[in-house]
Amino acid sequence: MNNALHPPARPQVARLEVEDLHVRFDTDEGSVLAVNGVSFALQAGEVLALVGESGCGKSMTAMAVLGLLPPTATPSGSIRLEGRDISGLSQRELRAIRGRDISMIFQEPMTSLNPVFTVGHQIGEVLRRHEGLGRKEARARSIELLDLVRIPSARTRVDEYPHQMSGGMRQRVMIAMAVACNPKVLLADEPTTALDVTIQAQILDIMRDLRQELGTSIVMITHDLGVVADIADRVVVMYAGHVAETGTVDAVFANPQHPYTLGLLGSVPRPDLVLADVQDRLAEIPGVVPTLRQPATECVFAPRCPRADKTCLVRMPELTETAPGQRAACVHPGPAEAEQREAVRV
Amino acid sequence: MTSISATATVAPVRRGSRLRRRFARRPTAVIGLFGVCVVVVVALLAPGLAPYAPDASDYNAILQPPGTPGHLLGTDDIGRDLLSRLVVGTRASLTAGVLATLLAVVVAVPLGMIAGYYRGWIDPIVSRVTDVVLSFPFLILAVGLAAILGPSLINAAIALAVSQVPMFVRIARGEVLSLRETEYVQASVVNGAPTRVILFRHMLPNILNPLIVQATVAIPAAIIGAAVLSFLGLGVQPPTPAWGTMLSDAQQYVSQAPWFATFPGLAIALTTLSFNLFGDGLRDVLDVRMRS
Numbered sequence: 001m002n003n004a005l006h007p008p009a010r011p012q013v014a015r016l017e018v019e020d021l022h023v024r025f026d027t028d029e030g031s032v033l034a035v036n037g038v039s040f041a042l043q044a045g046e047v048l049a050l051v052g053e054s055g056c057g058k059s060m061t062a063m064a065v066l067g068l069l070p071p072t073a074t075p076s077g078s079i080r081l082e083g084r085d086i087s088g089l090s091q092r093e094l095r096a097i098r099g100r101d102i103s104m105i106f107q108e109p110m111t112s113l114n115p116v117f118t119v120g121h122q123i124g125e126v127l128r129r130h131e132g133l134g135r136k137e138a139r140a141r142s143i144e145l146l147d148l149v150r151i152p153s154a155r156t157r158v159d160e161y162p163h164q165m166s167g168g169m170r171q172r173v174m175i176a177m178a179v180a181c182n183p184k185v186l187l188a189d190e191p192t193t194a195l196d197v198t199i200q201a202q203i204l205d206i207m208r209d210l211r212q213e214l215g216t217s218i219v220m221i222t223h224d225l226g227v228v229a230d231i232a233d234r235v236v237v238m239y240a241g242h243v244a245e246t247g248t249v250d251a252v253f254a255n256p257q258h259p260y261t262l263g264l265l266g267s268v269p270r271p272d273l274v275l276a277d278v279q280d281r282l283a284e285i286p287g288v289v290p291t292l293r294q295p296a297t298e299c300v301f302a303p304r305c306p307r308a309d310k311t312c313l314v315r316m317p318e319l320t321e322t323a324p325g326q327r328a329a330c331v332h333p334g335p336a337e338a339e340q341r342e343a344v345r346v
Numbered sequence: 347m348t349s350i351s352a353t354a355t356v357a358p359v360r361r362g363s364r365l366r367r368r369f370a371r372r373p374t375a376v377i378g379l380f381g382v383c384v385v386v387v388v389a390l391l392a393p394g395l396a397p398y399a400p401d402a403s404d405y406n407a408i409l410q411p412p413g414t415p416g417h418l419l420g421t422d423d424i425g426r427d428l429l430s431r432l433v434v435g436t437r438a439s440l441t442a443g444v445l446a447t448l449l450a451v452v453v454a455v456p457l458g459m460i461a462g463y464y465r466g467w468i469d470p471i472v473s474r475v476t477d478v479v480l481s482f483p484f485l486i487l488a489v490g491l492a493a494i495l496g497p498s499l500i501n502a503a504i505a506l507a508v509s510q511v512p513m514f515v516r517i518a519r520g521e522v523l524s525l526r527e528t529e530y531v532q533a534s535v536v537n538g539a540p541t542r543v544i545l546f547r548h549m550l551p552n553i554l555n556p557l558i559v560q561a562t563v564a565i566p567a568a569i570i571g572a573a574v575l576s577f578l579g580l581g582v583q584p585p586t587p588a589w590g591t592m593l594s595d596a597q598q599y600v601s602q603a604p605w606f607a608t609f610p611g612l613a614i615a616l617t618t619l620s621f622n623l624f625g626d627g628l629r630d631v632l633d634v635r636m637r638s
Contacts (some may be wrong), residue, residue: 066536068535068536071466076470095538095540096538098535098537098538099536099538099539103536104533104536106529106533108529111528112529112532112533113530114530114534114552115552116552117551125537125547126538128537129537129539131542177533177537178537254483
């Protein structure tokens with residue numbers, strides 16, 4: 001176990017590397033392009049946030065990583081786990097990876113645990129399957145894990161059923177289950193969305209600790225920019241299956257370049273700005289995320305973009321570096337000031 | 347956090363003793379269990395319990411009323427002891443009922459679960475075949491199959507099982523269909539559980555309640571079905587006693603010797619009732635979500 005806690009550092013190879021990922025759904029009404037050329041790399045112990053509106057492809061990206069897309073989906077592109085391409089593996093091979101190397105936690109803690117087994121049994125099952133532990137050892141380790149996710153009196157809690165626990169507790173159990181085998185990568189799909197704010201903060205604290213103590217790399221899927229600012233190192237802003245902007249959280253939050261990122265940040269209530277009379281009505285992005293049926297021939301954000309002009313309609317812009325470590329897919333990248341000047345001119 | 351610390355003091359109790367206590371709190375369930383136990387014990391010990399051989403006829407004591415010395419429940423039209431026949435007849439009825447339901451469950455539940463879990467091409471096939479079988483009334487189908495298979499206890503059980511398969515398939519399929527979308531099933535997929543584990547370790551316990559309820563309806567239905575089949579001469583063959591054949595023997599003597607038909611009828615009714623009460627209690631107790 002001690003070895004697993006301190007994996008040998010391999011600085012050259014990324015923990016998880018997704019390159020040019022596409023996911024297409026073939027439905028009766030034609031194809032839907034859910035993910036279009038998403039690339040990112042996740043280093044050991046790093047927290048990467050995938051941000052975007054509902055339907056922008058962030059959850060599909062996670063499902064593609066786990067090889068759990070529905071049968072109507074066709075993925076392409078490469079997914080490498082510590083250099084090993086896992087995108088073409090069989091279900092059997094993927095099962096060996098799921099839960100051991102990559103695991104996932106879900107949005108809805110109330111229904112994420114099987115109601116007929118104790119939490120200890122459910123955590124233990126993962127351990128018995130992947131680590132071949134016996135019943136006793138698995139139970140002892142389950143108690144340790146419940147301690148790790150700060151569940152008080154873990155020794156008695158381990159024998160409780162999910163319905164005896166609150167939502168925050170269950171989410172902690174889910175996290176304990178997900179990290180039971182010290183996974184290299186933890187995919188967290190809106191893990192705090194269903195919880196109230198104080199519990200959210202506790203869950204984020206636990207995840208921060210996990211990455212410190214276990215060196216787990218985390219992909220945080222969320223639409224909550226507060227969560228991103230709180231825990232993530234880097235952020236990938238997604239729009240209609242494309243990466244709109246990516247960079248370190250500090251850079252993207254301090255100096256957003258893509259008008260969509262600006263829109264997202266502008267739609268977050270800021271008590272300080274309200275008090276200073278700068279913000280009196282929350283900014284909104286008009287329209288909805290489009291459903292792509294054909295590869296984009298123009299900027300996908302153009303119909304909703306305040307900066308859109310003819311040059312945006314020529315082709316889908318590629319990610320270009322706007323600052324060291326920060327890239328945006330925009331013909332007119334730039335900070336918010338440019339937009340304000342423009343507004344004054346009009 | 348207060349709600350957490352409030353429940354943290356609940357001491358873990360062993361599951362078995364907790365279930366027993368919750369069961370004991372339901373008087374009807376206990377009565378049902380008692381009835382089921384009596385039927386099972388009688389069936390197991392039948393030859394020892396019966397005062398006479400079930401096919402021994404005494405032509406000096408034909409159609410004796412209950413209470414006749416030596417014949418507690420009276421005798422039938424050829425002087426056989428009714429109590430002995432009733433006791434030994436328990437075997438055939440119980441075997442047919444339980445065997446038919448067991449067979450049906452063993453075939454139907456995996457079939458329904460697989461259809462519901464995998465969907466694809468297998469689901470419509472299983473569902474349509476189920477619909478076709480279900481379109482025949484239960485007894486008509488059983489009678490038809492028993493006639494085709496030939497009269498015997500095992501064939502009667504098979505016929506009854508086939509006609510019970512559709513209900514179990516439907517229940518299993520429907521339950522799995524809704525369970526496969528739940529997060530905890532998704533979570534075990536994400537944790538690398540093989541399909542076999544997901545189906546039979548994660549899902550099966552969660553669909554047991556409706557299956558138990560259905561089984562408590564199915565066992566008595568099969569007992570009645572077996573009685574009907576033997577009444578029609580398609581089940582157990584004479585001279586082996588069965589409740590259904592006793593009823594059919596008795597029907598000509600209903601006005602002369604009403605007890606002749608009453609006791610087998612009562613046996614069927616009480617056995618059916620016991621299974622129903624027991625099943626009801628079992629369902630309440632097994633549901634971990636129903637806590638008082």
